[in-house]
Amino acid sequence: MTADRPRESDRPRESGRPGEPERLLLDAMLGKLTTYLRMCGYDAAYALDRGAEDDARLLDLAAAEGRRLLTRDVDLAARAPDGLLLESRDVAEQLRELREAGYDLRLDERPPRCGRCNGPIEPAAGAATRPEYVPDGARARRCRRCGRWYWKGSHWDDVKRRLADL
Numbered sequence: 001m002t003a004d005r006p007r008e009s010d011r012p013r014e015s016g017r018p019g020e021p022e023r024l025l026l027d028a029m030l031g032k033l034t035t036y037l038r039m040c041g042y043d044a045a046y047a048l049d050r051g052a053e054d055d056a057r058l059l060d061l062a063a064a065e066g067r068r069l070l071t072r073d074v075d076l077a078a079r080a081p082d083g084l085l086l087e088s089r090d091v092a093e094q095l096r097e098l099r100e101a102g103y104d105l106r107l108d109e110r111p112p113r114c115g116r117c118n119g120p121i122e123p124a125a126g127a128a129t130r131p132e133y134v135p136d137g138a139r140a141r142r143c144r145r146c147g148r149w150y151w152k153g154s155h156w157d158d159v160k161r162r163l164a165d166l
């Protein structure tokens, strides 16, 4: 489990954010938001990926890894040092709340983190291993941790539009 954790050198771009990029932990209600934040370059851990379903485990995990807790639970937000309460159920509204809180939400031309697992995405070496569903000619990249493929396609455009429309 620890062997494939991203190293320091895998950290995403820091431009637009002062100092070190903030590390985040999102509660079980915020799965969609987690994906967006990863695509924007944030190191965003998700409660259900980490087996942290109860409050005590979430608080422990946030403290152990130096992550800011994002939650929809009023009591939990109050208990976490620097916890951030999100009030909306809707992911677009949640993104707006985060932007108002000062988060830089732009889609990188080459998103550095896998939306599914938070692993580092890197250029895919050699076309031989490329699956058929990746379009020919696309500059494909791949998650080092889970192997998911990424390329600029319709999903990428949807996310970019959604962030631009906030």
Ligand SMILES: [Zn+2]
Binding pocket: 114, 115, 116, 117, 118, 119, 143, 144, 145, 146, 147, 148
């Ligand atoms: Zn991945």
